[in-house]
Amino acid sequence: MNSGGMKLFSYDRLDTPIHRLSGLTKLICFLFLTFAVMYSYDLRVILVVMAFSFAVLRMSRIKFSQIRLMVIYVAIFILTNMVLSFFFAPEFGVEIYGTRNVITQLWGDIALTQEQVLYQVTKQFKYASVIPLGMIFLLTTNPSEFASSLDRVGVHYKASYAVALTLRYFPDVQRDYRDISQAQQARGLDLSRKAKFVDRFKNALLIVIPLIFSSLDRIELISNAMDLRGFGKSITRTWYTARKFDRQDYTAIIISALIFLATISVSIFINRSRFYNPFI
Amino acid sequence: MKNKPIIAFKDFNFQYFSQAEPTLFDINLTIHEGEKVLIVGPSGSGKSTLGHCINGLIPFAYKGEITGSLTIKGENTLEKSIFDLSKTVGTVLQDSDGQFVGLTAGEDIAFALENDNVPYGPMHERVQRVAQMVDMDTLLGSSPFELSGGQKQRTSLAGVLVDDVDILLFDEPLANLDPATGKTAIEIIDDIHKQSGKTIIIIEHRLEDVLHRYVDRVIVLREGRIIADMDPHALVSSPILRDTGIREPLYVTALKYAGVNVTAPMMPGYITTLEMNGAKTALSDWHRGIEKDNRVNANPVILQMEGVFFSYDGSRDVLANITFNIREGEMISLVGKNGAGKSTLSKLLCGFEKESQGVIRYQGQDISDLTIKERAEIIGVVLQNPNQMISKPLIYDEVALGLRFRGIPEEEIKSRVEKILKICGLSSFIDWPISALSYGQKKRVTIAAILVLDPRILILDEPTAGQDFHHYTDIMEFLVEINKLGVTIILITHDMHLMLEYTPRAIVLSNGCLVADTSASVILTDCDVIDCANLKETSLYNLAQMADIADETGFVQGFIDYERRLKNR
Numbered sequence: 001m002n003s004g005g006m007k008l009f010s011y012d013r014l015d016t017p018i019h020r021l022s023g024l025t026k027l028i029c030f031l032f033l034t035f036a037v038m039y040s041y042d043l044r045v046i047l048v049v050m051a052f053s054f055a056v057l058r059m060s061r062i063k064f065s066q067i068r069l070m071v072i073y074v075a076i077f078i079l080t081n082m083v084l085s086f087f088f089a090p091e092f093g094v095e096i097y098g099t100r101n102v103i104t105q106l107w108g109d110i111a112l113t114q115e116q117v118l119y120q121v122t123k124q125f126k127y128a129s130v131i132p133l134g135m136i137f138l139l140t141t142n143p144s145e146f147a148s149s150l151d152r153v154g155v156h157y158k159a160s161y162a163v164a165l166t167l168r169y170f171p172d173v174q175r176d177y178r179d180i181s182q183a184q185q186a187r188g189l190d191l192s193r194k195a196k197f198v199d200r201f202k203n204a205l206l207i208v209i210p211l212i213f214s215s216l217d218r219i220e221l222i223s224n225a226m227d228l229r230g231f232g233k234s235i236t237r238t239w240y241t242a243r244k245f246d247r248q249d250y251t252a253i254i255i256s257a258l259i260f261l262a263t264i265s266v267s268i269f270i271n272r273s274r275f276y277n278p279f280i
Numbered sequence: 281m282k283n284k285p286i287i288a289f290k291d292f293n294f295q296y297f298s299q300a301e302p303t304l305f306d307i308n309l310t311i312h313e314g315e316k317v318l319i320v321g322p323s324g325s326g327k328s329t330l331g332h333c334i335n336g337l338i339p340f341a342y343k344g345e346i347t348g349s350l351t352i353k354g355e356n357t358l359e360k361s362i363f364d365l366s367k368t369v370g371t372v373l374q375d376s377d378g379q380f381v382g383l384t385a386g387e388d389i390a391f392a393l394e395n396d397n398v399p400y401g402p403m404h405e406r407v408q409r410v411a412q413m414v415d416m417d418t419l420l421g422s423s424p425f426e427l428s429g430g431q432k433q434r435t436s437l438a439g440v441l442v443d444d445v446d447i448l449l450f451d452e453p454l455a456n457l458d459p460a461t462g463k464t465a466i467e468i469i470d471d472i473h474k475q476s477g478k479t480i481i482i483i484e485h486r487l488e489d490v491l492h493r494y495v496d497r498v499i500v501l502r503e504g505r506i507i508a509d510m511d512p513h514a515l516v517s518s519p520i521l522r523d524t525g526i527r528e529p530l531y532v533t534a535l536k537y538a539g540v541n542v543t544a545p546m547m548p549g550y551i552t553t554l555e556m557n558g559a560k561t562a563l564s565d566w567h568r569g570i571e572k573d574n575r576v577n578a579n580p581v582i583l584q585m586e587g588v589f590f591s592y593d594g595s596r597d598v599l600a601n602i603t604f605n606i607r608e609g610e611m612i613s614l615v616g617k618n619g620a621g622k623s624t625l626s627k628l629l630c631g632f633e634k635e636s637q638g639v640i641r642y643q644g645q646d647i648s649d650l651t652i653k654e655r656a657e658i659i660g661v662v663l664q665n666p667n668q669m670i671s672k673p674l675i676y677d678e679v680a681l682g683l684r685f686r687g688i689p690e691e692e693i694k695s696r697v698e699k700i701l702k703i704c705g706l707s708s709f710i711d712w713p714i715s716a717l718s719y720g721q722k723k724r725v726t727i728a729a730i731l732v733l734d735p736r737i738l739i740l741d742e743p744t745a746g747q748d749f750h751h752y753t754d755i756m757e758f759l760v761e762i763n764k765l766g767v768t769i770i771l772i773t774h775d776m777h778l779m780l781e782y783t784p785r786a787i788v789l790s791n792g793c794l795v796a797d798t799s800a801s802v803i804l805t806d807c808d809v810i811d812c813a814n815l816k817e818t819s820l821y822n823l824a825q826m827a828d829i830a831d832e833t834g835f836v837q838g839f840i841d842y843e844r845r846l847k848n849r
Contacts, residue, residue, distance in 0.1 A: 013421075144383045168383050171425065180668050182632040186656035187729070188685025206671040206681075213667045218378055224337055225379035228371045229439065230395040233363040238397050240382075240390035240407070 018060035018136060022243035023145035024152050025252050030137045032256040036263040037129050042276035043122045045263050050129035052259065057132045060140050067135050074131050078124050085120055093119035099279040115279060122276075143167040148239035157237050165222070173215060180210045283313035286447060286479050287334060291348035294329060294338065303329045305504045307348070313446075316473050316480040318490050318512075321501035322525045322748040323719075330501065331451050331483045335371040336362035353446065366392070370440025374452035374746075376432035377424060385427065386411070386420035389438045410442045414468065429618050430461035434468065441472070447479040448472070454486050455746050458617045458774045459816035466492045485748045487521070488529035488819065491550050500524055512549025517542045525750035527777070531823040534839055535559060537846075538566035551819045556826050563827040567834075573841035577784075579608035580643070582768055583629070583659075583737060588638035590621075590628060598624050599792045602638070608736070611759070611769040613779040613800065616789035617814035622772045625789065626739045629770075631655040642736075656682070660735035664742040666722040669729065673713050675706065679729045686733075696732055703765070704728040705758070720751045724758065737768045744778060756782050776804060776816060780840060788813045801837035 013019075018026075037049050064071075085092070093115030094100045101114040141149075147164035151157045185191065189203050226232075267274050289309040295302040303326045311317055321327040332338040333350055340362035350357045352368055373379045382388030386407055393403045411417040414434040424432060433453065440448065450469065454462040470493035473480045484490050487498075491512055498515050500508035508520050515521065521528045531551055535542050540559040547553040556563075583606040590599040599621045606612060614622050627633045629640065631652045639646050642658050650658075663669050672678040676697060683693045701707050704724045709717065714725060723743065730738065743759065744752040756778065763769050771783060779786050779800045786803055788796040790812045796803050803809050804818045824835035 142383070144387055164383060165381065168381065168424075172377075176668065179663060182627070182630070182652070183661065183663055183669055184671070185652045186630055186632075186661060187682035187733070188653050188656065190653075190685070209671045210668050213670070214665055217665075217667060221373065221375055221378040222381060224341060225373055226381060226391075227337065227341060227362055228335055228366055228373075229392040229443075230363045230366050231391070233361075233395060234397060236397055237394050238399060238403065240387045240394055240400075240403060242400055244400070 012066070012139065014061055016060050016140070017248065018056060019140045020248060021252055022245060022249050023141045023149035025245065025249040026137050026141055027149045027153060029252050029256040030133050032260040033133055034130050036260040037126050039274060040263045040267055041122050041274050042266055042271055043118070043125065044276065045266050046122060046125045046129055049259065049263070050125060053129050053132045053136070057136055060136050062135065062139050066139060070135060074127070078127055081127070082120055082124055085123070086116070090116060092116065096275055097277050097279045101279065118278070142241060144239070145241040145243065148242045151239065152242070158232065169218070169222070172218070173211070176214055177207065177211055181207050285310045286313045286353055287311040288351045289348070290350075292333070292350055293347045294333060294344055296342060296344040303504050304333070307506060309499065309506060309509070311479060311481065313479055314477045315496045316494070317482070318495045318498045319481065319483045319501065320485055320487055320498060320526055322485065322750055325501040326504040327483050327501045328451060331371070331449055331481070333357070334447070334481065335369045335449055336360070336365035367443060368445055369447045369449055370443055370445035371449045371451065372433070372436045372440060372453060374455040376429055376436055376456060379436055380424045380432055383423060384420065385416055385422050385431075385435045388435050389420075389442055391439055392443045406442055410438045413441060413472070414438045428461070429457050430464060433457065433465055437468065445478070447481065450480070450482045450484070452484050453482065454484055454489050458814045459776050460617070460814035462489055463492055463816050466490060470494065485526060487526055491529065494550070500526070513544045513547050516548045517544045517546070525748060527749040529819060530777070531819040534820055534823055535563065537839070537842060538563045551822050554826065560827045563823070564829055567829060567838050570838040570842045571845070573844060577607045577610055581605045582608040582643060584641040586639045586641070588628065588635045588640065590624060590633065590635050597792055599628070602794050604787055604794065604797050606768060606770070608768055609763065609766055610785065611763045611783050612771070613783040613786040614770055614772045614789070615774070615779060615786055615813065615815065620789040620813065621792040622789055623741065626661060626741065626770070626772060629659050629739065630661050656735065657733055658735055659737045659739065660730035660733060661739045662726050662730055662741065662743070664745055666719070666726045669726045670714055670722065673715070675701070675712050675714055675725055676710055678714060678725055679732050682729060682733045700728045700732045703731070703762070720747065720754055723755060731762065731767070735767070737770065738762065739770045739772065741772045742774065743771060744775060776818060780804065780818060780836070781843065788815075799837065801833050801840055805833045805836055
């Protein structure tokens with residue numbers, strides 16, 4: 001039935017060591033590894049974490065088709081980021097590393113330096129190693145377990161539940177959108193690129209307005225249904241999907257904590273800075 | 281001996297702050313522990329408002345002025361919060377999909393327990409136990425998209441039973457369910473009542489369907505007042521139903537047509553208790569005397585599907601080998617359970633989706649090359665919820681929209697819109713904002729907005745869903761008028777009454793296959809078709825059997841013919 005599906009968050013119920021971890025574990029590990037990579041500007045460390053995250057990605061049996069769209073977006077983002085970083089601050093690498101080894105003079109006084117190349121490559125690899133972790137987290141965590149883990153790391157349960165509700169009703173709104181858009185197209189609405197931009201904007205309104213009105217009906221119903229079953233009556237709540245921690249959870253958290261500590265140690269004791277500087 | 285009162289309204293009045301007049305007047309009503317009560321009334325009679333007062337949505341979510349008192353279990357509800365009340369009154373709302381807040385059935389059932397901070401272990405244990413009561417224990421991991429309407433409703437029911445409430449309140453439990461599932465729902469409610477002895481309140485306007493099982497009494501509301509409080513036998517034999525605009529059971533209508541004086545001693549409240557002795561002869565005489573309606577539609581074929589297959593994913597056929605003809609000026613029903621392929625079929629006709637095999641012809645021409653916009657000039661579709669179609673604030677603009685998209689000059693638009701609004705009985709509203717209209721009027725606006733494109737075929741998805749008998753008749757008689765103008769009408773519906781009364785012919789889909797294409801009287805007396813398409817046999821069929829009339833189908837057809845002549849159609 002749900003043919004259109006919600007491909008962006010398609011959680012699959014598989015049985016892999018990663019799926020078996022509790023949502024809270026995955027959130028903690030994700031945070032540890034992300035902080036590690038975000039803190040360190042040591043390319044060697046980052047490559048190790050990246051290798052690790054790709055290994056985990058493989059272990060969780062995520063298919064490329066599931067993440068293709070996200071990979072494309074990320075690639076576009078990384079490329080744009082790379083080009084823009086260079087044009088806005090071509091000497092930033094020089095500033096950081098304190099030396100200036102020119103590879104080639106480009107135009108005017110803009111030059112490509114080894115320092116800049118190292119800085120930018122490091123930065124792009126940082127993104128490239130964090131993003132697979134995010135994808136693993138989203139695609140292997142049951143959405144309501146995700147909400148319960150947010151609650152357990154301190155986010156208020158009302159906010160956490162909003163996340164779960166969004167995931168619950170997203171496909172419904174998507175289906176409404178499709179029905180409304182088809183009905184309006186039948187009346188003659190042109191959504192193709194042939195129409196002018198202003199017209200396309202006006203036309204989009206003809207779908208959005210009915211969508212808002214039909215969603216308002218739905219919201220009233222949902223909030224009544226939740227009130228009637230006592231949502232919000234006490235300051236805490238428990239979760240049906242919460243999972244108990246077992247050995248694998250502790251193991252996973254220890255591994256990521258160790259990676260985090262190792263990264264910080266490399267910066268403090270070996271590099272004596274967040275940056276790895278091969279130029280001095 | 282009567283049990284203790286559990287709900288007591290005393291001189292109770294309620295007025296929404298947003299309304300000029302009270303919605304409930306002088307309500308005095310006592311419901312006792314363990315009773316099973318049905319509350320009926322037309323739209324706007326205040327029956328939902330009464331329900332909201334019992335479960336605490338009034339005054340918690342809907343504000344207004346209350347006078348008089350309402351006590352539940354001896355305590356005044358005004359002193360209690362909606363959360364306290366939810367421990368006593370469990371409410372199952374009518375939209376079983378919208379109220380499904382969990383991502384799986386298990387989570388949805390557990391919702392109230394989660395909010396009560398019940399620890400993990402006991403919570404799972406209780407969910408499992410309650411799920412067993414409603415036969416959902418093997419489906420706890422399913423998402424709402426994998427569940428049928430009936431399964432979602434069972435989930436909602438389990439979600440309130442889990443709290444061990446004393447009172448179960450069902451707000452229009454039959455809306456949105458196919459006939460067979462609705463029948464099962466009434467049986468489940470009855471079983472729970474028998475097993476648990478809980479107090480049950482059912483708010484519904486489909487009287488006959490609720491009376492499939494026993495209820496202690498029926499309360500009739502009209503214009504905010506209680507006008508009757510009696511057992512079903514007395515109610516059905518009184519003129520109250522007809523005066524209030526609530527549909528009486530079909531078998532009672534048939535008895536009245538046959539000249540039988542329906543009285544309470546005949547026990548006519550349920551078809552199973554009906555005492556027929558004196559009425560048999562009258563009924564068969566009446567049946568024999570009905571002149572057969574031999575009108576046959578001999579118009580040319582306007583729409584044809586031939587060997588049509590369709591699949592969303594390329595592997596599972598949503599529609600398989602669909603073949604049928606529709607003649608010009610027909611009015612036909614398309615029925616079958618949810619997911620049988622009815623909506624998909626209408627999407628193929630409109631060109632929203634493309635058939636993977638087979639041909640669709642309009643007046644003999646293959647229309648596969650026509651765009652959505654071009655097809656809309658032949659085949660128009662009206663969605664179930666008018667809010668999903670209305671995109672302009674003013675009626676005139678809304679109806680004119682399709683013509684403006686087609687670049688038609690404004691003078692021509694004006695005359696066409698005016699003409700259509702006149703046909704649709706909306707002329708006097710031409711400058712009105714749509715927000716000021718009632719649901720039925722909005723529905724007319726959406727139909728007008730499609731008719732203005734002058735389609736030869738009109739497809740309507742559940743045109744009367746959620747409407748009481750009065751509004752139902754209003755909408756359907758309007759469609760009959762449109763049909764008389766020569767527009768072919770296809771109705772997608774769950775409503776067996778609609779099918780019997782208005783469409784001489786019906787097409788039945790089940791699991792993507794066409795399982796019947798014949799008259800409504802044949803379909804609703806054919807057990808095989810009824811079973812595989814989740815329909816329900818009509819009570820006229822049972823009546824014919826009870827009156828020893830051998831040809832049940834003929835009896836049902838006779839009823840249809842008689843009624844059609846009576847209403848001069």
